[in-house]
Amino acid sequence: MKRIEEIVRLVESGEVQKALALVPDIKKNGSDEEKYELADHLYSWGMLEEAKELLEELALRYPDEGEIRLFLAEVYTELEEEENALEILEQIDEEDPLFARACLIAADLYQMQGLEEVSERKLQQAYEKMPDEPIIQFALAELYFSMGQYSKSISFYEKVLKKEKTIAGTHIPERLAEALSLCGEFEQALPYYDEALQEKIDSRTLFGYGVTAFQAEYYQTAIEKLSELKALDPEFVPLYLYLAKAYEHEGQLEKSYEIAKEGIHVDEWNKELLLYAGKAALKLGKPDEAESWLKKAIEIDQGYIEALTTLSSLLLHQERYEEVVSCLEEVMAQGEYDPQFEWDLARAKHKLEMYSDALKHYQEAYTFFKNNIDFLEEYGYFLIEEGDRERAKEIFQQIVRLDPGHIEAADMLLQLEE
Template structure:
């Protein structure tokens, strides 16, 4: 047994004590073919340091063997020795039998450096030399995929699939096709690609994306099935619970929606949307205390909590808890100063509490933001009716806009006619 094979066997079993001595003996006594084969196996097993020493030893003896330069350059790239790798690859001429390998390793090098255009040039040279080589097709597909150039990536992934390729370097082709189709907005094709992918090859992220696509297509049964598979594989995958909660809520199953939201929050208490959908489900179940508690919990837990504060404010309005709403908005006044919704909500509570002057000020302040919203205009008209004579122009303007949006509101139409009558008098 060659010394290099003995060393590999010991390294694979974790016996490192004699590896240095065995490497020295391998370099001294093993023949070049044994050393080259052993270096390849060492590299594949992750023992790149020992592999590099062997390649360098062989290169010193056989400087004309370009494949040694290419293999050594590949190791140096993984060790962030970019300059050394570049120098080695530059020594491989276009007429060398190892030139194709050098192009592939060079493409990997430039991709590592973020020089995608140069990497693409290397791969295009390679595909020109070997147009049917699946490894090169796959490398181009992956390059385009990582650059979000999905149409270009699709060409090569489909070609690989048509050639019978199912998996390369641990990447499942149908799985990549699903992601590419999704990126192109071809959701039906993406779902079909996921359906062609064995479940064993789908991780939690894949299953979540699969379920999301099925949900976009309103294939509810498939969405539920994939989510069940997701939770079996990864019970703590919080985004999956958000999708499940939204689907249950859409299907008028607020009890399930609430359970999904609460379960998801037990795994990830920083998911803003889970608090919101959970609160909505609780409201639909006529459980206002639960709805309030969820939003209060989220406000305490999440640093970026403006959306939750606004949701709680709107809920307090719905529950008729106007003073509590004003207290909440006062607590977060600085944070909400540029939020029109907060100012409108405050104005509504002030109106309900007969704080007319304050309500007029707040509701008029957000006129530009909500002048196309009939609910807002109705609030504004209500408060301006209780104002002084100087508010009449604003009242008439609000009425005019409102009636264009809601022409069959006879009460408001009567008010408009009354105001026109005053003008005539």
């Protein structure tokens, strides 16, 4: 073994070429123990082909030695020779002490190939053999998490956490908090986020905590955590929308608006922040600013439906009917569509005395809004103006069916039936 020790010493001292010059002699004349130990070192140094050559020789000489075969399978895996690896792993008997470890490696390979069900089956086999082994519990939890089956992952993360807080660089309390949050168990997730932050404060964990607190309707906690994140990493753009919304829920609309503008200063191409700023400006009675934000959002995404309908509503409120028509018809010509466009165009063209066009838009909108009493009232009165009393009667009958206590519609229906 002295030759192996000399090779390791040379590598550790930076004399790699001298070390490698000693390798061929061990390959040719070394004992099997030396070859196995050399393969182990070569593997750790990333010299996979050389390790594979030694292990293949040893595997032929010792076909029943599981450790050698499993080590060779790991090398094949690293070399992306999945079929060779799986061939070895599938040959390991269920009664072999190495069976659970072989299942872990096979599961990883099958997952890489997109065969998640096969991967799950292999991990379940390993779990049946070693139900108390944290690495197997963790592998199952991670598989379910990656598959979006968060509720299944939770019980396994909880099992791991009883013995380990960190595995393979993954902090279990944080991952468990994420899984709970993604399942909608927001309140249950918060203590795990607390535990994760006690271990390490980072942007990702603070953001997860803040968003989860927001979803749990703990808006003050959300503000605290997201503000802490903003101080730590002001370039973390996603925080601004949630922080702005949290302030709004706390009744601090002006502060909410300021946060949205701060976020836009960090990322001027963030259409969601631009839309939010536009809506906040409207609520604060700042229509000119709102219009500017909304138009910037639409410049970024001409098919941004919510921004378009919000802008259209603003223009209708300001009686800028020509601009409503111009804006919506332009985007519809580009293939964008939303039922609200029809209703808004009907309103605008009605005001512009384009009655025939307005009727067509009302008829199109009816398909989508036939259970919306506000729409039906508006449509019904338009039909009366147009002299179509029969169709108007049908509309007001529909309103009464939807809301039997709607006195105004009932009165109008009586007048139409006279």
